[in-house]
Amino acid sequence: MSSDAARGHLALVLHHHLPYVRHPEYEDFMEEDWLHQAVVETYLPLLKVFETLRAEGVPYRVTVSLTPPLISMLDDPLLRGRTQRHIERLVGLAEAEVARTRGDGALAPLARFYRDHFGEARDRYVNGYGRDVVSRYRDLQDSGHLEIITCGATHAYLPLMNGHEPAMRAQIEVAVDHYRRRMGRQPRGIWLPECGYEPGVDRLLADAGLDYFFVDTHALVYGEPRPHYGIFAPVVTGHDVAAFARDPETSHQVWSAEVGYPGDPVYREFYRDLGWDLDLAALRPFLGHHGFRKSMGIKYHRVTGKVALHEKELYDPAAAEHKAAEHAGNFLFNRERQMEYLAGRMDRPPVVVAPYDAELFGHWWFEGPRFLEYFLRKVAFDTTAFRLSTPADVLAEQPVMQRVTPTLSSWGYKGYSEFWLNGVNDWLYRHLHHAQERMTRLADRWREGCDRTRERLLAQAGRELLLAQSSDWAFIMKTGTLVDYAVKRSKEHIDRFLRLAEAVESGRHDEAWLAEVEARDNIFPDIDYRVFCSRPGDILVRGTVQAPPTD
């Protein structure tokens, strides 16, 4: 074996996800900003890092999950136009700021910094990419730099689906099918939404042709039997799918309040935003038609320290850049020590898995993409202790694994299901469970096909069910901001599902209404409702097994 094979593996995973938010019925919709902000602040900067390194011939391997709702929104013509409009408003505001701050020695350079920053973003999004972000990711996969994996169709939290296998399978298979169409190949792995796993999910992953997934640390540490290498080697589950566990140390260093990098005083302060500081009259031309204040993404201040927002000091981009390089060096140093420690105790190269929400990089932590670029460069040139690998790379090299059943778990608060099941969101599940069971009954009844109208009704019922299942709604209800919107979305999708199901059953429908709902909730245009059918041996309710269909 080459000496390369003795080095450990670091698997960086960037989970890209946003809930499906698209409101053609409004000229401007506040929550659509989530997408626009993520494009400007995270996806474009990350792509710039990846493409720059590729152009320079710097080798790297990074795993990226792109969820189907995110891909669908990034590909949607209406939303693409609105993202462009968003960037153009930012450019306009930044130019107005350059004029306003002229002569102000402290603010003027920052205003110019944002004008150049947004100007470049516009140029890349519109001219460089032709507004097509997803194809850039795909291209980076095709050139061997990224490994793109899939996720649940709408990011449903699987452990709270009452073990209903047809509905869980639909979440997985719709996602895999969507990936195949968009990426032109079969996905190798999946990021389970919220890292939510329960025994049995692996069977559905195996059926969908997936080879690996990720779990949180304790899923393996408390797995059955005890894993020989702890979390530093993948295991294989009872249904022959590999599971990779998150390394808490690596995550901690980036996330944590005490020792995490993003809290450094020189980094940009997230909460102090021009959208809340500037005169409303001066802002108004750059807000949406609704004219409400909102975060604009122009932030002149740095974290500074534990002081009130009005006491924050001005941001210095050069100092922050310098700090990002320093932190990348520190991160590399810590990984080297960790790998050396592990390698001394294992008879195979250790595997360290470091997953992050992609939106951490750039959106929350403005300098995150810079940190990442420095880190990828350093790994390529400055270390012999480990290399960057994707899970598929690891499996190709370590195909023999211990058989372990991970325990039910998530990467959410307290590590299980509490964040999505508590006093503010538990009312959801009686409706979601009713809907998933009813959907399968209807799909089974028309298993052999049906007329075109009923087909449309069933397909749309499937879309509404999937949209209602997004873990984001329960999550937002618990975080306590924008609760109304999350409640509204949940209720609307369930309500539309119920009306569609009634129409399927009764054979009577309102064509105008159906067309409107199809146009609004237009995710998965090619969905086949039969993906919700039960199959012989399926579990429909935990503890019971479905008899084979009689037909």
Add this chain to the structure above:
Amino acid sequence: MKPSELSHLKVSELRELAREQKLIGYSQLRKADLVDLIARHLRREARRQAERRRQVAAELGRPLAEIESVAPLVERADTPSAASTAAPAASIAPAPEPPPGEMRDASWYPPELPESYGEDRITLMVRDPHWLFCYWEVTDILRARVRADFSGDPWTVLRIHLLGDGDLVADGWEEGVPEGSRSWYLHTGRPGARFRVELGLKDATGLYRILVASNTVQAPQDQPSGRHGEEWVGLSREAWHRLERTARPRPGSLAGVEFFKHELERMVAARLGGSELAVPSLPRKASGP
């Protein structure tokens, strides 16, 4: 609701209030303790809100009296800063924005969902190693039929069954639930155990009649397994062939299935003599023949 008014409420109303306020551990409390629990919570909440308003006023450098009217900023002050994001954070929702108040015309408000679906069911769910959640609905027809077996006034109880080998009931207990409640959190304190619950009616004579029975669930573990048994297997042959096509090329190494066999032998050699080793031939996919 002021803390001083709580004692006028009925126990069932107090429990409902405790539930709304997301309190825990109230299900077994007597009225006096329940009043005390909720009163303390409400006072704490009031203090917290006042403190938050003061903070926002200080940060903005504006008089406290103005702060009641800047609801979005109050929300913002309550969200953690990027710097204080706790680990591990679950999915990070993007920048919190205030809801667009004036955009809410009549069409903004969501439809009301059905109270029930005309089913008789109880569904048991796992929250974490120590807590379960169940929700139920019972049709009037079924309730009346079961009710007919009682001469006096029965109350509603949950029977929690702890399951042993072969899912036979090994142990269990009972919890009364308030009239009209439709869901309940259950503290089990039994990680790794399997459970089933029943909803039923019971009266003072001890007579019990079941209304609905739930599915079975297994709570997750909260500590490492004591079992070290080690079975070492490889990826399936199909997975291996897929890997060959997409993974990073390994310069100078064995190709495909050859490499797999080599690795398996190496692992066997490395592990022999120690643990109980079971090395199967290439495993089949679950869906395979």
